[in-house]
Amino acid sequence: MTVSLTRADDADKQRAFLILLANPVVTAWTDPGGYGLVHRHAHTLGVWCARLGYQLAHLDQCYRLRRTPIAGTVAQPEGLPPERALLLLVLYAAACLDDHRDDSITLQELSDTVRLSAAGRGGWPYDPNLHRHRTLFISAMDWLVGQGVLERLTDDILREGWAQSGQGIGAGYRVHRDALVLFIDTGDVDLALRPPADDDDTRRQRLLRLMIETQALYPGELDDDDRSYLTGQRLRLAGFAEQMTGGTVESRADAIVLSIPPDRELPDSLLLGFPAASARDWAALAMIERIGAATEGSFRTLPLADVRRMAADVWADGGSRLTAELRESPAAVVAAVGHRLAELGLLRTSDDDWTLTPLAGRYRDAQLSTGESTGQIAGETTDETTRESGGQQMLMEGS
Template sequence: MNREAANRQRAFTALLRSPVLGRRTHPEIWPLVRANRVTLGEWFAQRLGYRLVVTDSAARLFRLPVDGAVVAPRRFRPPTRRVLVLAILAAAGAEDAEDITTTQDLSDRVRVLSAHEDVELAHYDPDRFAERTLFVKAVHLLVSVGALRPTARDDEDQREGWAHRRDAIGGAYEVRRELLLRLVDPASLRAALTGGHDAGAPHEAAARIGLMRKLLELPVVLYEDLTDAERFYLTGQRHRVLAWCAEMTGWVVEQRAEGMALIAADEADTDLPFPRLRAADFAALMVLDELVRTYGAGSVVTADELGSAAAAVRERHSQAMTNDLRVGNAVESTALDLLGALDLLRPTGVPDRWRLTAAAARYRDPRVVAVNARLDEEGEG
């Protein structure tokens, strides 16, 4: 593979990972996106039904919904609804702010907006510590999507200081109006309201887009989850689909009797690598192994069976449990949360019943070795 092809892959996978890329925020990737914007735009539009907008200083990938939904799973432990509401209000306030604004200025604007008689939302009260903490998270969310750019490196410390009233103004930010105004894309909004950007598209195009989105966005694609049209398209175009995946990402498609998975070359290319060297991941992996060995992949397990597996892991690996995992049903809830996000333990629609998906067998019989490094709950040990 030549260098140009490798650069296109780097740009493509970077946009999947970070849908907002800028000249300043991603100085290494930005030139690759700009240089390959035509090809990248065609890949996203024709193969995935997404829209890529590239300007002089930033790129934004819009995952256009189909039938009011997108295939990409929600982020693991996403922001709460209140944080999202405050972020939207802060974005509206930032539009009328000066080119350089502060946490305090945005907070004042949101307080006024939330109290407006036409805004039917719970009033934002910055005098409450809980609200200030949530507002800090809302500002961080706007930073992550490029609408605000911190003017100092210690932005996080300043925001935390503001939440605890140790800093009068909090962080200072440049309002990036170009990206601020692209937070809501007209095409995305229209697609969400009308049932999809490709309504009325040819049958084959809809099947192609649906299949490719699932391969690129989901941890694993089970054949049982494909529509009849997607299965038919895959049957006739398997070689084409595999070639596209290799061309765009450089990753390998693992094919099994029950489904397919596009395996990223580096864990940095996925939003939820598993297992990492963390106590939470270790506990979840051990619970998964306990369930697979006892019941088998494809089986339905109950809340009691999940609880028993968690108890067995906690007892067998007591020294590996961090303090937060020793409390109550923490191992059980942690495993359920993480394995559910990975689609290894899938809700059945019946309360307190989950199905071990076929991909769960991939993690059976993990080899456990003792290491001197401490398992860190927040980062790598």
């Protein structure tokens, strides 16, 4: 009984830690269950954060994971960053909310304030008369709602009406100042600009950050000093990562990969979720297989001209079974697959070529099949994780 309770307690701590990784600001009104877990295990979480060189800040009913930079850098998860215009609107809105004295505000009111603030500083020209800018602004507000800074008080009707016409109040929000204070805290700016002292050994923190934040550490990309440290401390670092996340570390010569087990209570952003039962992911698997067969090494690079040729083959194989979007042209396959693999951290792109990361090797040797009689495309992956769960069949999305 004691062992069972201990395991359940460990699982709760790991879930709380993962919630912080996915949502650095956790509040009692955005995620009551997650906040309860973080609050209950705050001491242990503080110790774990210190291992990574992070800090766990607490104010009233809010917690924030502060990813303090080392020598101006942080471990940035693989994938596509948010649109720059969206981030600018989030920052402008947060700064304007800091000057707002009331406990509530409307969408239209905040939009007007942001427009004047951006124009007064000569910054990005936010124009709420443009539908695209209004849509971006609503996305920025949704971001702040997700961080607990704002809490919506009205339904979708007013907001959708404002997005379409720019008329009305748009929406009403409650302002949570405790979450706002943690969200806009600039106390780490100096750490981002200040180089570390010569006697500071940050190797453990930096490598552990890579392992946990990106879930894939590539020894070939490390300098000699870091690679030497990893050789001697690989098991210890893997043990820390598994203890804090509940995941499993797979160690290979070209990659150290952290696999987090599926959990419905965890945010989707922590789980790879690939391959899904979609035509796009079938095409992605087919491209991984073709590129892998035509290249060698850990990071498999192929010129963009060859990528387009392979995409044309995938497009021809799929034919009418593809979705309407993918049926447009081989270029549509290149765009859709490139975006999908990049957001998963399986692909790095440039103007001249595509490079599959070692993590993409998990999804090679897929047994793809075309269901001629049903007009469906299916595939069964053969990586270890999928085999253990009995395999995964992929069916076509409706076009």
